[in-house]
Amino acid sequence: MAKGDAAATTVATRPVLALVMGDPGGISAELTAKILSLPELRSAAHFVVIGDRRMLEEGAAVAAVDLDVDYRRSDDFSTEPALRPVFVDLANLDPADVTRGEATLAGGRFATENFRFALHLADEGRVAGICFTPFNKKAMRYAYPGYDDEIRFVSDVLSFKGKMREFNVLEKIWNARVTSHIPLKAVADHLSQDAILAEVELTSECLRLAGIDTPKIAVAGLNPHAGDGGSFGMEEIDIIEPAVARAKSEGYAVDGPFPADTVFLRALKEGFHAVLTMYHDQGQIAMKMMGFDKGVTMMGGLPFPLCTPAHGTAYDIAGRGVADVGASREAVLLAARMAARQNNQQGILHNTDK
Structure with a gap:
């Protein structure tokens, strides 16, 4: 040629x-x-x-x-x-x-x-x-x-x-979220198994499109210490854990819920490609701390x-x-x-x- x-x-x-x-x-x-x-x-x-x-x-x-x-x-x-x-x-x-x-x-x-x-x-x-x-x-x-x-x-x-959703992206990790631009007091009412499963599906699809053929997703809890067995809230037990189990049964490489204050550390250490958080700032704060000058929406x-x-x-x-x-x-x-x-x-x- x-x-x-x-x-x-x-x-x-x-x-x-x-x-x-x-x-x-x-x-x-x-x-x-x-x-x-x-x-x-x-x-x-x-x-x-x-x-x-x-x-x-x-x-x-x-x-x-x-x-x-x-x-x-x-x-x-x-x-x-x-x-x-x-x-x-x-x-x-x-x-x-x-x-x-x-x-x-x-x-x-x-x-x-x-x-x-x-x-x-x-x-x-x-x-x-x-x-x-x-x-x-x-x-x-x-x-x-x-x-x-x-x-x-x-x-x-x-x-x-x-269904359209906003993702925050750094070189090593993505952040997806179940709820976005709503008041914090409304977050718990907007969580459901179906909503979480839909975000797992969309996140996996987008990661594959970006070139990650087998995406791994870590799911954050909502409450302090991921509820601590129901001591600080029941959303993990009633909603998030069953949603993660459903996602696994459908073949997605997903795990959690993990406490929100350590989930990004775990994700980076254990090779997860994305963290699915329950609300906007739960992930935004971590992502901007890790790479404000390189982050992509x-x-x-x-x-x-x-x-x-x-x-x-x-x-x-x-x-x-x-x-x-x-x-x-x-x-x-x-x-x-x-x-x-x-x-x-x-x-x-x-x-x-x-």
């Missing part, structure tokens, strides 16, 4: 990812520019970047990186894999209208428009996955009053009725991977050019890996048949 043919084959087999510019008041523009400047990421995926050219160029200036992208209008672009990233210019925000370090209506409109555009591309099969640089929920609610979180927005935009359950860095918009350092690209890098690599594996399972190379 000639050198040119090998290069063409490499381009054709890269998964196509939409890269969404997030909140403009924070570090999203400079992170987007940094992602596009990293050769290892450009070799992992073909990017279709969604946003405003002026914002990207300002982000590149802040980050002190050079850009090499193909700028296109929103009515004239291709998602075919190519040597250069394609930037779809929605021309939807002038940097002069950005208030750096604040959540604003203009910023929320920019981020929601970009995200909506990318979601439709994924829904149409034109991209195999989506990554986005950080959003700000307050700004998103200014523009979209019903915005609770990304899961709610995706469900609304795509009329998605399936992944939305599982969709027909395509959807990934973002786990950190926020970092208003306090916006515009200084010091934003760490580590978590964004990991988000892109995870999305690319999952999209490529999903394409291979389907027996196709994305867009090569068009």
Whole structure:
């Protein structure tokens, strides 16, 4: 095979990812520019970047990186894999209208428009996955009053009725959870055997898509010391233990419930790939302590991977050019890996048949 043919084959087999510019008041523009400047990421995926050219160029200036992208209008672009990233210019925000370090209506409109555009591309099969640089929920609610979180927005935009869940991912371990953005006092009422079993199933499916063929899952208890035999609560005995037993009977490599204050230590020591926690902060605190600058948030359950860095918009350092690209890098690599594996399972190379 000639050198040119090998290069063409490499381009054709890269998964196509939409890269969404997030909140403009924070570090999203400079992170987007940094992602596009990293050769290892450009070799992992073909990017279709969604946003405003002026914002990207300002982000590149802040980050002190050079850009090499193909700028296109929103009515004239291709998602075919190519040597250069394609930037779809929605021309939807002038940097002069950005208030750096604040959540604003203009910023929320920019981020929601970009995200909506990318979601439709994924829904149409034109991209195999989506990554986005950080959003700000307050700004998103200014523009979209019903915005609770990304899961709610995706469900609304795509009329998605399936089960979607947020995962936090580090290199060595994932965190799944049975409940997410609800008050702590409501957690116990939302636990059931079926809910726990469904999370085990979805977690196993997502881990396999990420390349872990035989995933092992540790399940956390709800109460102190995992209830201590019923001394501090009965949820472990009545709900969690039976759910774990059902999951084992269905062939899943799952164990627990383990006390929440030691479950991550046990998981790392004993080679579990994920910890299933009962509520949001039970896992978030541990994950962010272990890798705040490398953590990834992944939305599982969709027909395509959807990934973002786990950190926020970092208003306090916006515009200084010091934003760490580590978590964004990991988000892109995870999305690319999952999209490529999903394409291979389907027996196709994305867009090569068009």
